[in-house]
Amino acid sequence: MDEPRWLNEREMAAWRGFVAASNLVARHLERQLKEDAGLSHTQYEILVQLSAAPDGSLRMTDLADRLVTSKSGLTYQITQLEKAGLVFRRSCPSDVRGVFAEITDQGWEALRAAAPGHVAAVREALIDVLTPDQLAALAESLATVSDRLRAADG
Numbered sequence: 001m002d003e004p005r006w007l008n009e010r011e012m013a014a015w016r017g018f019v020a021a022s023n024l025v026a027r028h029l030e031r032q033l034k035e036d037a038g039l040s041h042t043q044y045e046i047l048v049q050l051s052a053a054p055d056g057s058l059r060m061t062d063l064a065d066r067l068v069t070s071k072s073g074l075t076y077q078i079t080q081l082e083k084a085g086l087v088f089r090r091s092c093p094s095d096v097r098g099v100f101a102e103i104t105d106q107g108w109e110a111l112r113a114a115a116p117g118h119v120a121a122v123r124e125a126l127i128d129v130l131t132p133d134q135l136a137a138l139a140e141s142l143a144t145v146s147d148r149l150r151a152a153d154g
Contacts, residue, residue, distance in 0.1 A: 025125045032121040037114035042069070042077050044118060047086065047111040050103035057102035059092065086110050 007015060030041045037044070049066050050056055058066070064074045078101050081087040086107035092098025103111070130138065 028125045029118070029121055033114060033118060036117040037110065039110070039114060040077070042067070042073075043081055043086075044111075044114060046074075046077055046081060046101070047103060047107055047114075050087065050101060051108065051111055055102075056108075057090075057100045060089075060099045060101055063101055081107070084110075 026041065033039045033041055033044050039047075045067055046063065049063055050058060060071065060074060060078070064071050067074065069077075078087060078089065082089065084106075085104060087101050087103055090100050090102060092100060127135065
């Protein structure tokens with residue numbers, strides 16, 4: 001059996017920095033959205049994805065892929081958003097197994113109300129802390145990681 005490729009000091013610093021920063025940013029955004037809009041970060045992202053779809057709806061499987069979440073986790077969040085009147089589910093006319101989630105007028109209102117505070121929190125926690133060069137390097141680096149992992153999952 002081959003010896004593991006242990007992380008060197010620089011690699012360990014990068015890994016630990018990524019874990020700490022991603023957890024802290026996620027916690028900051030979760031808190032801001034809960035306090036200001038009564039939404040979880042996942043619920044907010046669901047509304048964002050639905051609002052970006054041409055007719056305000058997406059198949060649940062496509063929505064789960066875009067959010068990088070499990071179908072069961074998405075089903076739970078959609079149920080909560082349905083109870084709040086922010087989305088509704090409808091059957092796919094061409095596939096009896098297919099289900100769409102669609103944003104409601106109330107969902108649009110909630111998203112419009114939550115967006116300014118959310119973008120301010122994103123700026124405060126991440127964007128405005130970095131120089132333009134750091135931001136470009138971060139975007140490029142994280143896209144490389146995401147692309148590789150999506151390809152491996154595909």
